[in-house]
Amino acid sequence: MSQYTAPNLFIAGANGTTYAYRRFGQAGTTPIVFFQHFRGNLDNWDPALVDAIAAEREVILFDASGIALSTGTTPATFKDFGHDALTFIDALGLDEVDLFGFSIGGFVAQEVALQRPDLVRRIVLAGTGPEGGENMHGWADEPHAHAMKDVQDAEDIHYLFFNPSPESRKKGEEFVGRIFTRAEDRDADVSLAARDIQSAAIIEWGIPNPAKLDRxxxxxxxxxxxxxxxxxxxxxxxSYLLADAIPNSELTIYANANHGFLFQYPQEFAAEVLTFLQKN
Incomplete structure (x- = not known):
C-alpha cells in the first residue's frame, strides 16, 4: 500500500463529522498521525516522504472537519483544530500516537500535545512555529497573493514551498509531478470558505505574544x-523559538530550502524522522 494507491477511508466522529483519511504502512507500530498545511488535503502529502516513513511505520493522513472530503464545520481556531483532531483520533480508538505536523498542521500538533499529553509519544514539527511567534501575524503581500489565490497552480507551489535557486526549483518540479501522479480516488479540493477560516485562524495564532511561549x-x-x-x-x-521552548527537543535546518524543505529533501527527512521516532 502506498500514498499513490491507499484508498480513501471514512469514519464518524462523536462531533458528527465524517472524517476522510488514509491509513497504511507497518501495522503494529505506533501510528503517526499527519497534520496538513494551509489549504492542503490528502493528496498534498508527498508520496516520496510518506511512503518512505510508511516502509517502517504506520501512517495516518486525514482531513479535518470541513476540509476536502471530510464533512462538518471547519474549526475557527487552532485550539478547536486540536479538539477536532482528538475527536478523529478517538474515533479510531487509538491510545498512543506520534504526531507529524507541517506548517499550520504543526500548530494543531502543538495543541494536541498540550490538550492530551498522555496520548502523545513523540512529535515532529516541520516548517511551523509557536503561537505568538515572530513575523507570523499575516503574510507579506507577495506570499499572501500566492497563498490566497482562488485557483492555485504549479507556480504558486514553487513560490511558496521552494527557493528560486535552480536546485530547489528542480526539486519542486519533481514534487509537483509526484503529488499529481495519482489519478483515481483523489481527495476533493479545499473550499474557499475553509481557506478563509484557516486564514483567519492563522492571523489569530500569529498575534505577537512572547508570553505564549511559556505554555x-x-x-x-x-x-x-x-x-x-x-x-x-x-x-x-x-523553529529556533520552538526548539528553545520545548524542553526535550532537537532542531535541524536544511540548506537552500524554503517552507517545503520536507518535499525538497523527502528521503533525507524521512530517514531523520524514522531515526528520531526509533529512539528510546
Missing part, C-alpha cells in the same frame, strides 16, 4: 523541530 514548557514528549533555512510562510526563526 510549550508543558510539552514533555520528545520533539523534532525542522525547517528550511529560508521559510517565507512560517519564518525560520520560529
Amino acid at each position: 510549550l514548557a508543558s510539552i514533555q514528549a520528545p520533539t523534532l523541530v525542522a525547517n528550511g533555512d529560508n521559510d517565507i510562510m512560517v519564518p525560520t526563526p520560529n
